[in-house]
Amino acid sequence: xxxxxxxxxALKKAQEYGIDLTxxxxxxxxxxxxxxxxxxxxLDFAIELRKAGEKNRGQSRSxxxxxxTS
Amino acid sequence: xxxxxxxxxxxxxxxxxxxxxxEFVIIGGMAAVAHGSAYLTSDLDLCYSRKKQNLQRxxxxxxxxxxxxxxxxxxxxxxxxxxxxxxxSNFTLITDLGNLDLLAEVSGLGGYEAAFSxxxxxxxxxxxxxxxxxxGLIRTKKAADRLKDRLLLPELEALLEIRKSQKKT
Numbered sequence: 001x002x003x004x005x006x007x008x009x010a011l012k013k014a015q016e017y018g019i020d021l022t023x024x025x026x027x028x029x030x031x032x033x034x035x036x037x038x039x040x041x042x043l044d045f046a047i048e049l050r051k052a053g054e055k056n057r058g059q060s061r062s063x064x065x066x067x068x069t070s
Numbered sequence: 071x072x073x074x075x076x077x078x079x080x081x082x083x084x085x086x087x088x089x090x091x092x093e094f095v096i097i098g099g100m101a102a103v104a105h106g107s108a109y110l111t112s113d114l115d116l117c118y119s120r121k122k123q124n125l126q127r128x129x130x131x132x133x134x135x136x137x138x139x140x141x142x143x144x145x146x147x148x149x150x151x152x153x154x155x156x157x158x159s160n161f162t163l164i165t166d167l168g169n170l171d172l173l174a175e176v177s178g179l180g181g182y183e184a185a186f187s188x189x190x191x192x193x194x195x196x197x198x199x200x201x202x203x204x205x206g207l208i209r210t211k212k213a214a215d216r217l218k219d220r221l222l223l224p225e226l227e228a229l230l231e232i233r234k235s236q237k238k239t
Contacts, residue, residue, distance in 0.1 A: 011228050028229075032194055
């Protein structure tokens with residue numbers, strides 16, 4: 001984002017809401033196809049993370065009884 | 071080769087719909103993403119024309135990807151043919167290419183013709199596709215007024231503002 005650019009009310013509101021405007025400017029520099037492809041890549045990453053988290057939690061749970069009895 | 075775990079192949083779905091000249095407008099999260107939203111979405115929402123010929127084309131385009139009703143028991147008999155499309159209006163589907171939602175009407179806009187009027191040509195994967203405009207998306211999100219819609223509004227409004235300022239310069 002251009003540092004000299006003045007924030008309009010809508011942009012200010014979005015920023016206050018927690019929206020990272022730099023992410024929006026970055027996406028706007030991509031083509032619509034690239035935006036969709038990056039979304040799918042991020043989605044893949046999020047799903048992999050969730051799976052890893054579930055696996056990790058499963059392993060932790062399976063260890064719990066043994067830990068309690070020892 | 072990229073490993074796809076989200077199992078959503080937007081390009082293949084769009085190519086087949088395009089090849090058979092299905093009349094549709096991309097709406098919802100994927101339309102928002104195409105406009106620059108950082109929101110993550112895992113399905114493709116389409117508003118489709120209810121014309122008889124279009125229902126035939128839509129059924130033909132999706133048949134190779136084995137559309138089933140999402141969340142329904144696997145043994146529930148279902149075929150997304152012209153008859154099923156004619157007797158229903160909104161379908162939440164899972165296909166071999168990912169989740170696909172077909173809507174005959176869009177909140178705040180109306181049917182396909184209204185959605186088409188609020189859409190614009192966007193080049194996706196080398197194809198010209200109709201995508202709901204940012205203004206149209208904002209209108210539908212305001213009309214739907216669910217928490218997930220309200221959460222998306224500030225970002226869509228910011229994108230609209232940026233687009234307007236970019237057009238001025």
